[in-house]
Structures are given as structure tokens and as C-alpha cells.
Amino acid sequence: MSEHRIEVVVNGHRRQATVxxxxxLADFLRIDLGCTGVHIGCEHGVCGACTVIVDGLAVRAxxxxxVQADGGEIKTVEGVAAxxxxxHPVQQALRDEHGLQCGFCTPGVVMTLVALTKGPETPSGEVLEAAMSGHICRCTGYQGIRRAIRRLAAGEQA
Incomplete structure (x- = not known):
């Protein structure tokens, strides 16, 4: 097996490792770095639970x-709150609108919405809802998630 030296910035902290x-990336973040908010569900990129932000883009970890993240900047759900x-406004909207139940899908949903709402203009509710089609909520918390999305799209704060 080949081993590679990598260096990444995770939630603002420079980390070096041999992997x-x-x-x-999901196993590296969870097991090696202790970022247990990166949930592993399907391991096929379908459920969205492992979504993190790499160099500004939401990706399935x-x-x-x-090794593909070498030199990159990674943000996990642990690095979202101040x-x-x-x-973060995304976390607050989900909390206020009860957009979670068991919490398994929540970190991935948060990371996707954070990536999409980071610009100067928040996308429409339709765009944000379409992005959620890549997330599976096993508890059917979809209505709360949709209310939170509408709140974010409208620019409402807590």
C-alpha cells in the first residue's frame, strides 16, 4: 500500500499527516482528525451525510x-459556528424551524447550505431546495428543513 504525506487546513488549523x-477524506477527517460531525451513511455519495466544504465547494467526503485534498482548505460542521x-445563520434557521430530528443528516445539510449561502446574495428558495435533493433524511425532517430554507432565502435572521 502506498502512503502519502499530506497537508491540509481543517477548520482553520493546519494539519499534516501520512495517509x-x-x-x-471522510475516514481521514473522522478517524485521524476527530471531526466526528462528518457522518458516514451510504459510502456511495448518495445520502449527503458526509458533506464537507473543500476549497469553498460542498463535496461528499x-x-x-x-490525498486529493492535499493543500486544500476544509471546513467541517465543527468549524461553522463562531x-x-x-x-451560523444556517444552523440557527435549522434549529428555529426544527429542521432536524435524529441529527444524522444535519451536518451534511448544514454544510451544503453554508456553501450555497456564503456569497453576497443568497440563492432562491427553489435553488436551495433543489440542492437538498442530494440529502436523505431518514427521520423525515424535510418540512422543517424546507421552512429553514425559505427563511434563509428570505434573509430572515433569528
Whole structure:
């Protein structure tokens, strides 16, 4: 097996590691770095639970190898809230609208919405809802998620 030295910035902290070439980014983040908010569901890129932001784009960490992230900047759900604990507007909207039940899908949903709403203009509710088609909520928390999305699209704060 081949091993590779990689360096990434995860949630603002520079990290170096030696990883096997076949190690997924999801396993690297969860097991090696302790970012347990990266949930592994289907391991096929279908459920969206492992979604993280790599260099500004939402990606499925189960489909990306850790070596592919070398030199990149990664944000996981652990790095979304402010240092003082203030929730990101996406997290606050999901909380206020009860857009979660068991919480398994929540980190992936948060990361997708954070990636899409980071620009100067928030996309429409239709665009945000379409992006959620790549996430599976096993508890059927979809109505709360949809209310949170409409709230984000309207620019409402808590």
C-alpha cells in the first residue's frame, strides 16, 4: 500500500499527516482528525451525510480521497459556528424551524447550505431546495428543513 504525506487546513488549523492512498477524506477527517460531525451513511455519495466544504465547494467526503485534498482548505460542521458558540445563520434557521430530528443528516445539510449561502446574495428558495435533493433524511425532517430554507432565502435572521 502506498502512503502519502499530506497537508491540509481543517477548520482553520493546519494539519499534516501520512495517509494510505486509498483512505477516504471522510475516514481521514473522522478517524485521524476527530471531526466526528462528518457522518458516514451510504459510502456511495448518495445520502449527503458526509458533506464537507473543500476549497469553498460542498463535496461528499466519502467519494474523495484524503490525498486529493492535499493543500486544500476544509471546513467541517465543527468549524461553522463562531468561536464564541454563536450559531451560523444556517444552523440557527435549522434549529428555529426544527429542521432536524435524529441529527444524522444535519451536518451534511448544514454544510451544503453554508456553501450555497456564503456569497453576497443568497440563492432562491427553489435553488436551495433543489440542492437538498442530494440529502436523505431518514427521520423525515424535510418540512422543517424546507421552512429553514425559505427563511434563509428570505434573509430572515433569528
Amino acid at each position: 494510505e492512498g486509498r483512505r477516504t 466519502c467519494l474523495m480521497l484524503a 468561536a464564541d458558540g454563536t450559531l
